[in-house]
Amino acid sequence: MTHRTQVAIVGAGPAGLLLGQLLHLNGIDSVIVENRSREYVIDRVRAGVLEQGTVDLMKAMGVSAGLERAGLRHEGVYISFLGQRHHINFPELTGGKAITVYGQNEVVRDLIDARLETSRPLYFEAEDVSVGDLDSTTPTVHFRYDGAEQEVRCDFIAGCDGFHGICRPSIPAGVLAIYERIYPFGWLGILAEAAPSSEELVYTLHERGFALFSMRSPKVTRLYLQVPPDESIDNWSDDAIWDEMLRRMTTRDGWKPNIGRITQKSVTPMRSFVAAPMRYGRLFLAGDAAHIVPPTGAKGLNLAASDVLVLGRALKGFYGRGSMEWLDEYSDLCLRRVWKAQRFSWWMTSTLHRSPDETAFDHQRQIADLDYLTSSRAAMTSLAEQYVGLPAEVSFESAGLKA
Numbered sequence: 001m002t003h004r005t006q007v008a009i010v011g012a013g014p015a016g017l018l019l020g021q022l023l024h025l026n027g028i029d030s031v032i033v034e035n036r037s038r039e040y041v042i043d044r045v046r047a048g049v050l051e052q053g054t055v056d057l058m059k060a061m062g063v064s065a066g067l068e069r070a071g072l073r074h075e076g077v078y079i080s081f082l083g084q085r086h087h088i089n090f091p092e093l094t095g096g097k098a099i100t101v102y103g104q105n106e107v108v109r110d111l112i113d114a115r116l117e118t119s120r121p122l123y124f125e126a127e128d129v130s131v132g133d134l135d136s137t138t139p140t141v142h143f144r145y146d147g148a149e150q151e152v153r154c155d156f157i158a159g160c161d162g163f164h165g166i167c168r169p170s171i172p173a174g175v176l177a178i179y180e181r182i183y184p185f186g187w188l189g190i191l192a193e194a195a196p197s198s199e200e201l202v203y204t205l206h207e208r209g210f211a212l213f214s215m216r217s218p219k220v221t222r223l224y225l226q227v228p229p230d231e232s233i234d235n236w237s238d239d240a241i242w243d244e245m246l247r248r249m250t251t252r253d254g255w256k257p258n259i260g261r262i263t264q265k266s267v268t269p270m271r272s273f274v275a276a277p278m279r280y281g282r283l284f285l286a287g288d289a290a291h292i293v294p295p296t297g298a299k300g301l302n303l304a305a306s307d308v309l310v311l312g313r314a315l316k317g318f319y320g321r322g323s324m325e326w327l328d329e330y331s332d333l334c335l336r337r338v339w340k341a342q343r344f345s346w347w348m349t350s351t352l353h354r355s356p357d358e359t360a361f362d363h364q365r366q367i368a369d370l371d372y373l374t375s376s377r378a379a380m381t382s383l384a385e386q387y388v389g390l391p392a393e394v395s396f397e398s399a400g401l402k403a
């Protein structure tokens with residue numbers, strides 16, 4: 001079967017779904033092709049911090065009902081070291097901005113609902129997805145659906161298929177420059193049926209390594225521990241996890257997370273990765289397909305959202321004015337913001353984790369970094385403005401949205 005559309009979107013994660021919605025609002029047709037099932041895409045446990053700009057974007061796109069109902073507005077974070085928590089207040093330091101804690105799986109659920117309401121096509125469980133004719137004006141996406149071969153002919157392909165997708169590897173060798181850093185640790189993450197014992201996130205540097213206190217709802221706590229990158233989750237009984245969490249997180253004033261039944265646990269490795277440019281011919285990469293950040297800065301989902309804003313504007317420019325100008329600017333505009341988020345995520349990661357090869361000097365420097373951070377208004381302002389999110393590179397209006 002052959003389908004014809006304007007933009008073929010590969011991947012129904014936050015990047016692909018947000019782009020589909022933004023194009024829809026601009027009257028631009030798209031087909032979304034996802035290789036996993038709807039349930040898998042929704043249930044996959046991922047990050048949960050939305051920058052102010054991501055919240056504003058979802059509001060402007062009319063997909064914020066869930067987030068306005070169940071999202072938790074956080075006006076700061078705690079940084080904890082040497083047994084003491086230090087608060088950083090966002091609105092005070094950023095002219096009123098904050099973050100919202102709302103699980104990425106909820107974001108994806110809401111976006112799938114919005115997509116289905118538009119009646120525009122979204123294929124789950126597409127098999128053997130491939131992209132072709134990328135340097136022509138009529139690129140194609142091929143896949144098998146319900147046993148039948150499908151071809152989508154389009155003007156542009158948006159590669160929103162994440163880090164392990166097929167779009168980036170379809171670009172001929174030698175075109176992309178790859179920038180990468182692999183960290184010598186990973187995160188063991190859990191979800192627990194326990195009321196959050198703090199209203200805001202707590203990032204901890206402890207002698208024994210990093211730990212993070214977060215949450216998903218008034219009844220669910222989300223916690224992370226630094227572990228070796230190849231650690232098997234089978235090495236960690238629930239009791240061992242709680243022992244280590246409490247050991248790293250308990251502060252001298254007695255604060256600690258509440259304990260509850262662990263409902264999910266997994267280990268993820270950490271890396272920084274950028275592929276540039278984020279384009280080859282008529283294929284445009286967005287989100288994790290083009291870049292990965294370590295989760296310490298909570299930037300992954302937010303970068304996907306800012307790429308989509310720039311790509312949506314560029315496609316609107318093409319269909320509205322017949323101009324390639326904004327498409328030609330796409331990669332450079334995105335990468336400016338991506339690199340600043342990379343730098344921030346690398347800094348948060350290196351300042352808050354213990355490296356196997358660090359020296360005693362390195363550790364004292366980390367403590368001094370955190371002491372400076374939590375005692376200087378200038379340093380706290382720098383963290384706050386990056387944590388709530390640096391400004392988007394383009395306006396909402398230019399992408400066809402009301403601010």
Ligand code: APR
Nearest residue numbers: 011012013014015034035129161162165287288300301304
């Ligand atoms: N064909 C079709 N879809 C694919 C293929 C393929 N060959 N390979 C992967 N996909 C799908 C994945 O199943 C997933 O649903 O592409 C989607 C990519 O979604 P994400 O990995 O969530 O990436 P993105 O939309 O860029 O969102 C970035 O996700 O990884 C987190 O923390 C990261 O928050 C960030 C966000």
Ligand code: PHB
Nearest residue numbers: 047048214295296297298
């Ligand atoms: C999360 O809640 O999953 C979370 C929060 C902050 C981070 C990373 C993950 O930096």
